[in-house]
Amino acid sequence: xxxxxxxxxxxxxxGFGAGLSELGKTNPNVVALCADLTGSxxxxxxxxxxxxxxxxxxxxxxxxxxxxxxxxxxxxIPFTGTFANFSTGRVYDQIRQSVAYSGKNVKICASHAxxxxxxxGATHQILEDLGLMKMLPGMVVINPCDFNQTKAATIAIASxxxxxxxxxxxxxxxxxxxxxxxxxxxxxxxxxEGTDVTxxxxxxxxxxxxxxxxxxxxxxxxxxxxxIHTIKPLDNTAVINSAKKTRCVVTAEEHQMNGGLGxxxxxxxxxxxxxxxxxxxVNDSFGESGTxxxxxxxxxxxxxxxxxxxxxxxxxx
Amino acid sequence: MASTAELEKIVSQVRRDIVRQVHAVxxxxxxxxxxxxxxxxxxxxxxxxxxxxxxxxxxxxxxxxFLSNGHISPVFYSVLAHSGYFPVKELATFRKLNxxxxxxxxxxxxxxGVRIASGSLGQGMSVAIGAALAKKLNKDNSIxxxxxxxxxxxxxxxxxxxxxxxxKKVDNLICTVDMNGQQIDGSTDQVLPMGSLRAKFEAFGWDxxxxxxxxxxASVVTTLKKAKEHTGKGQxxxxxxxxxxxxxxxxxxxxxxxxxxxxxxxxLAQALNQNAETxxxx
Numbered sequence: 126x127x128x129x130x131x132x133x134x135x136x137x138x139x140g141f142g143a144g145l146s147e148l149g150k151t152n153p154n155v156v157a158l159c160a161d162l163t164g165s166x167x168x169x170x171x172x173x174x175x176x177x178x179x180x181x182x183x184x185x186x187x188x189x190x191x192x193x194x195x196x197x198x199x200x201x202i203p204f205t206g207t208f209a210n211f212s213t214g215r216v217y218d219q220i221r222q223s224v225a226y227s228g229k230n231v232k233i234c235a236s237h238a239x240x241x242x243x244x245x246g247a248t249h250q251i252l253e254d255l256g257l258m259k260m261l262p263g264m265v266v267i268n269p270c271d272f273n274q275t276k277a278a279t280i281a282i283a284s285x286x287x288x289x290x291x292x293x294x295x296x297x298x299x300x301x302x303x304x305x306x307x308x309x310x311x312x313x314x315x316x317x318e319g320t321d322v323t324x325x326x327x328x329x330x331x332x333x334x335x336x337x338x339x340x341x342x343x344x345x346x347x348x349x350x351x352x353i354h355t356i357k358p359l360d361n362t363a364v365i366n367s368a369k370k371t372r373c374v375v376t377a378e379e380h381q382m383n384g385g386l387g388x389x390x391x392x393x394x395x396x397x398x399x400x401x402x403x404x405x406x407v408n409d410s411f412g413e414s415g416t417x418x419x420x421x422x423x424x425x426x427x428x429x430x431x432x433x434x435x436x437x438x439x440x441x442x
Numbered sequence: 443m444a445s446t447a448e449l450e451k452i453v454s455q456v457r458r459d460i461v462r463q464v465h466a467v468x469x470x471x472x473x474x475x476x477x478x479x480x481x482x483x484x485x486x487x488x489x490x491x492x493x494x495x496x497x498x499x500x501x502x503x504x505x506x507x508f509l510s511n512g513h514i515s516p517v518f519y520s521v522l523a524h525s526g527y528f529p530v531k532e533l534a535t536f537r538k539l540n541x542x543x544x545x546x547x548x549x550x551x552x553x554x555g556v557r558i559a560s561g562s563l564g565q566g567m568s569v570a571i572g573a574a575l576a577k578k579l580n581k582d583n584s585i586x587x588x589x590x591x592x593x594x595x596x597x598x599x600x601x602x603x604x605x606x607x608x609x610k611k612v613d614n615l616i617c618t619v620d621m622n623g624q625q626i627d628g629s630t631d632q633v634l635p636m637g638s639l640r641a642k643f644e645a646f647g648w649d650x651x652x653x654x655x656x657x658x659x660a661s662v663v664t665t666l667k668k669a670k671e672h673t674g675k676g677q678x679x680x681x682x683x684x685x686x687x688x689x690x691x692x693x694x695x696x697x698x699x700x701x702x703x704x705x706x707x708x709x710l711a712q713a714l715n716q717n718a719e720t721x722x723x724x
Contacts, residue, residue: 177579178579182606183606185602188602188603188606189568190568191566191567191572191599192568192569192572194569194572195558195570195574195576196572197576198501198506198558198569198572198573198576199577199579200502200576200580201576218562219565219568219599221562222559222560222562223565226550226559227548227549227550228549228550229558
């Protein structure tokens, strides 16, 4: 098992803020909009440095999405920022008609996704956002795993012509990917080559997949670990090649089982290469109040759950 | 500068196009389309500075228009075609398979003249604000126009947008509400009375103009010109335009019943008899 280390834990939302801040300096067409959550989204630096390109819209997310769509007409590249719940479910029709169907170059940037929002509870812990967004034709859906990768993804999506959903979160997680990484939309990242099982993980579950890989290695199980930061378009080749090699798969994500990464991979493999799969995800349930760690444990999204899923799927090979 | 008589001739042809498009596919929305014929003709043939020969999505240094109540696509398509955005004969493809003239306007099929999809109501004002803000960033002094239905104002997003436009002084924006007083289930007063829209928009901080005769081309042109003079003064401009749904076709006027119903063969003949062919049918 390849050894991964980190010097500090950082929140992915700060990676977004850092990326946006850099874009502000390098790309004069980048504009940003926020619905009264500038601090939470870490958009303060951009707002301070580029007040003429920052639009505070107040608590009016539907209007924010519409304004963002309009700003593209005239060549701007708008980045909208609010919590994942208010970035997707609350404004689904606005995104569907004014952004996706209209083919507008809007970047919908969403923080506080999933259970790790913590104490605010289920009203704010959206676990359906990846599914909602990936169903929209033409929408790119990205869920990076740490600060460095979120920063790189933020910078990369400005150069992609078309709508993008970028999902990140609130808790601090190990910042282990390279600070100078090149982020390629739709390209899976091989973290560890293995032979017995493949673990496909996204977002906050990527580090947990690495922890699970170490535990499995200690018991003589060789896990291939792949970071799927882009849920859509899915890196079909990477998924199929790895499944061919290991012949069993575990998926891991901080999202509902319905509509998430596991669902995308199962759909692909069912069509191309039927393979036993186990999914580590929230199973048709809302979240609740608690600390992020407590919630990840209660809802079965820890390294131990990935190990259990691996043991189960190995028996189905 | 077109004369009133010249503009009226275009209106007559646009009305024919509307009923013919809707009749041909036995679907679409003739009532609201007919009521807004004078508005569209005034805007595209007299008021807006626009380049129909070379459509550009960004519309830099051009006035741009957004139709928020997308269901009145027949009038929009007719006026875009006669303005030169695409061949008039393409109106024959309205709502048919593989057409660029979808039931509700869209950018998805790349129809020149359309800059946003609309149909799901209440979104156009927000989009227009975005385009107006982009113009300000680009130091582009041209104007952004929108049209809305009065029933559409029941959507909450309109009021989010109305609050923003006034608060942030989006003063290169002229919105118009088609006050025909009708919506699908009946009159707006029966369905959901909206009280004084003038008082509401003024309270939100808009510069509000009344257009009592929205089916009188001279009045429409005068009011739109006046609205242009009101831009650049720190407030968005709202025109409350009274129209008659189904205007120009006597049996369609004064009722919500022709909101989304196509005329039969006999009714089509009757409608065409009331509106002379002036520019040639497609």
